[in-house]
Amino acid sequence: MTGFIGTVAFVFLLLQSPSPVRHAFYEVFLHGHIAAAALALGAVWVHLKDRPQQFMLYGVLALWVMERTMRLARLLIRNVGKGGTKADVEVLPGDALRVTVRMARPWNFRPGQHAYLYIPSVGLWTNHPFSIAWSEEEEDPSMQSSMADDKGLPMNRQDILEHNRTNMSFIIRRRTGFTDKLFQKANLTAAGRFSTTAFVEGPYGGENLSSYGTVMLWAAGIGITHQVPHVRDIVAGYANGTVATRRLTLVWIIQSPEHLEWIRTWMTQILSMPRRREILKILLFVTRPRSTKEIHSPSSSVQMFPGRPNVQSLVDQEMQEGIGAACVSTCGTGGLADELRRAVRNRQTTWNVDFREESFSW
Numbered sequence: 001m002t003g004f005i006g007t008v009a010f011v012f013l014l015l016q017s018p019s020p021v022r023h024a025f026y027e028v029f030l031h032g033h034i035a036a037a038a039l040a041l042g043a044v045w046v047h048l049k050d051r052p053q054q055f056m057l058y059g060v061l062a063l064w065v066m067e068r069t070m071r072l073a074r075l076l077i078r079n080v081g082k083g084g085t086k087a088d089v090e091v092l093p094g095d096a097l098r099v100t101v102r103m104a105r106p107w108n109f110r111p112g113q114h115a116y117l118y119i120p121s122v123g124l125w126t127n128h129p130f131s132i133a134w135s136e137e138e139e140d141p142s143m144q145s146s147m148a149d150d151k152g153l154p155m156n157r158q159d160i161l162e163h164n165r166t167n168m169s170f171i172i173r174r175r176t177g178f179t180d181k182l183f184q185k186a187n188l189t190a191a192g193r194f195s196t197t198a199f200v201e202g203p204y205g206g207e208n209l210s211s212y213g214t215v216m217l218w219a220a221g222i223g224i225t226h227q228v229p230h231v232r233d234i235v236a237g238y239a240n241g242t243v244a245t246r247r248l249t250l251v252w253i254i255q256s257p258e259h260l261e262w263i264r265t266w267m268t269q270i271l272s273m274p275r276r277r278e279i280l281k282i283l284l285f286v287t288r289p290r291s292t293k294e295i296h297s298p299s300s301s302v303q304m305f306p307g308r309p310n311v312q313s314l315v316d317q318e319m320q321e322g323i324g325a326a327c328v329s330t331c332g333t334g335g336l337a338d339e340l341r342r343a344v345r346n347r348q349t350t351w352n353v354d355f356r357e358e359s360f361s362w
Contacts (some may be wrong), residue, residue, distance in 0.1 A: 006043035009036045019359065030126060036250060069203060075118075079104050081201045083163075087119060087198035089186045093258035095174040096222070097183055099130075100167055103201055107166035109135035111209075111229035115202030117170065122185060123178045131331075131358075133225035134169040134266050158239045165283045168200070171262050173222040202203070207356070210234060210243035213324020216315065218255045218340060220332025226358045227252075227331060228263055232270050232282065239274040248325045249281045251309060251330065255288045257295075277301055285309045311336075315343040326351060331358040 013036050016022070022029045041060065048054035067106030079085040081104055088100045099117065109132060116127040174183040186194055209215050209230055215225040231250055254260070270276065284304040288297055297303040319326055330340050337357050343357040 002043045002047040006040050006047060009040035009043060009266075012036045013040065019152050026128065027126065028296040030079075040188070050052070075199055075201050077105070078107070078201070081105070085198050085200060086195060087117075089119075089182060089193060090197050091183065091186045091192040092171070093261050094256060096259075096262055097172045097174065097179070097186060098262070099170045099172060099182075099198075101170070101198055103166040103168065103200065104165075106137070106164055107135070107168065107203070109166070109203060110206035110228075111167065111233045112226060113205050113229075114170070114205040115200050115204065118201070119182065119196060120199075121196045122181050126178065127199075128178050130170040130172060131225040132168050132203065133171050133228055133263070135229070136167050137164045138167055169266075171222060171225045209327055209329065210237055210245060211325075212327040212354075213244055214247045214318065214322030214326040215245050216249045216251070216318050216326065216328045218251045218253075218328070218330040218335050218336065219334060221259070222262075223331035223333075223358070224252050224263055225331075227329070228266055228270075232266075235270060235273050235276050235280055238279045239276075241300070244324065246279065247321070249283065249318055251283045251285070251314065253285045253287065253309065253336070255286070257286055257289065257304075260284075271302070283309070283314070289315070295300035311339040312343045312346070315340070316347065319347060319353060322351075324352075326353040327356060328353060329356040334359075 013033065016029055016032055016036075041057065045054065045057055048057070083104065085104045086102045088102075090098045090100070091097055103115070112131075114129050114131045116129050118125070118127045172179055172182070174180055186192060210233070215230070215234060217230055219227045227250060231248065234243055234245050234248050238245060238248075267282075270280075280301060282302045284302070285308060286295060286304065286306055287308055289306050292306070295304050295306050315328060328340055330337050330342050337359075341355055341357070344353055347353060
């Protein structure tokens with residue numbers, strides 16, 4: 001009987017593992033996965049009672065305990081002390097939230113990374129993965145009056161960095177479960193925002209696109225959170241002469257112009273960066289504009305269009321005008337990823353181009 005129970009538990013783990021299931025029912029997946037894994041392990045333990053193979057499960061338990069211990073230790077080191085990690089949650093247009101986390105300790109961030117976000121006042125002990133849309137350092141207010149050591153000498157650069165705090169921002173689209181609870185809690189306040197204690201685990205992932213001569217970044221909706229850090233990193237590297245990229249194009253597909261508010265503050269900073277006009281072009285496609293008056297191009301390097309883009313045409317144009325090896329990166333819907341993959345595959349025999357996909361699902 002215990003063998004049958006263990007088999008059922010393992011089959012359940014297999015059936016709930018595909019990406020569409022995890023994406024559609026993340027919290028159900030998370031709790032169900034933990035419960036099924038514990039049930040499977042317990043059933044196998046009883047099934048192997050008084051058999052020598054039972055001792056093999058000690059290795060499984062040891063690996064699990066070690067992994068959990070390391071994650072817990074990393075979580076505490078990152079978030080405990082110096083007042084702890086705090087999160088400011090703010091409602092944005094288009095059923096979205098901006099969560100800005102002030103880390104207890106400095107954090108080294110690279111474009112393309114994601115982190116697990118814990119907000120106990122909303123989700124108790126559950127964690128949820130989100131792409132890090134923006135990161136910057138600020139001076140710890142508690143240390144502003146102590147910029148000298150005990151002897152009155154100015155602190156060196158390393159000392160100052162240790163007193164900095166890392167601010168990280170996430171843009172979160174309202175869905176169900178945790179994100180809906182978070183949105184409702186912020187929306188019920190008069191100012192549409194609130195502050196709370198948070199914990200951040202990570203960072204994980206990350207990728208470097210600086211070796212490509214031509215980079216084309218595509219995003220649909222909230223997928224822009226993955227691409228904005230790449231834009232800032234490449235533009236800064238171009239101005240400093242530390243990247244190979246000579247042509248950078250960002251294509252963002254949104255349903256309404258109000259979605260521009262999600263990243264307006266950060267894009268304003270990027271558009272004011274040195275030598276930005278020499279490398280960066282931004283193409284915005286609004287699929288559901290309320291009127292044609294909403295569609296206007298601020299400049300030749302930032303253009304807005306109604307409707308959906310012709311994916312193959314834009315990729316072809318970029319490759320023809322590009323310099324060196326090219327990369328086409330996307331973070332968006334499965335349909336957009338399929339179109340881009342097809343467009344790149346159609347031209348791979350002609351151009352040296354790579355395709356990279358960052359999926360919404362988890």
